[in-house]
Amino acid sequence: MDREWNDNQPIYRQLRDRVVAMILDGVLKEGDPLPSVRTVAAEYLVNPLTVLKGYQQLVDEGLVESRRGRGMFINVGARSLLLKGERQKFVTDEWPRIHETIQRLGLSAEELLNNDGAAPSKTDEEKPKP
Amino acid sequence: MDREWNDNQPIYRQLRDRVVAMILDGVLKEGDPLPSVRTVAAEYLVNPLTVLKGYQQLVDEGLVESRRGRGMFINVGARSLLLKGERQKFVTDEWPRIHETIQRLGLSAEELLNNDGAAPSKTDEEKPKP
């Protein structure tokens, strides 16, 4: 049903990324509680410690506050903090490599960015480098 | 000096990806020998077994042929085989996730395409979702 887990990345980081995505998408707002460690562990058939590790990462980043006995809650300013940090990280760390790959494969970055997830255009199959 | 290794991915797969990139870029052509296992291991301060594992992957993909005592050589048709396979993999497996991230961060195509690794443009810092 769900695409579940990606083999390229440790689960705890994928968990962290999901929460980040939910904050950016506005699904989780400041003050909202995160789904409990045990709940998530049960739902995704994962060890509670793995979930905790992902959540701890969020605490370390100042995005989430942990209150023993109560739960974990989104901090105020979490979203704007993320918009700065994640943009920075993406643009300087990830995009350059991605862009390189796109060019190497002879794909058009423009086309990919404008397509809303539609099928890729099937242009030249062979295009030997000069 | 070099960006060396990326922590998100096992070294042997990064090695595999580098060779793939060299093939796509035409740095390594059909029939060319790969740099020897021991050479690479020494140059990158990595265990020979790790290099071998990366190379074996290429053999399994039919991109490279191993000749005991001689070396490892790029197969004929390796590049065109890659152009098909890697494009497919990128467009269907990797790009959707990337595209999602870009939209989530509210990044624009312009921003990404114009920057050649320069500083990101500082547009709207806050842009709450509806």
Added chain:
DNA sequence: TGCTGTGTTATAGTTAACTATAACAGTAAA
């Protein structure tokens, strides 16, 4: 108080990735 839900810590075991060290096996050239 007792119960149930939170986060947290402790202990211990498995697997994949990586490492060190060494030996084996084939090719080619001096």
Added chain:
DNA sequence: TTTACTGTTATAGTTAACTATAACACAGCA
């Protein structure tokens, strides 16, 4: 043959990620 490269296999140890199981600590509510 000897030397010096190749790829390959064997043995064994470390670390990070993940797992199972259990207990501890705190909050809130009946």
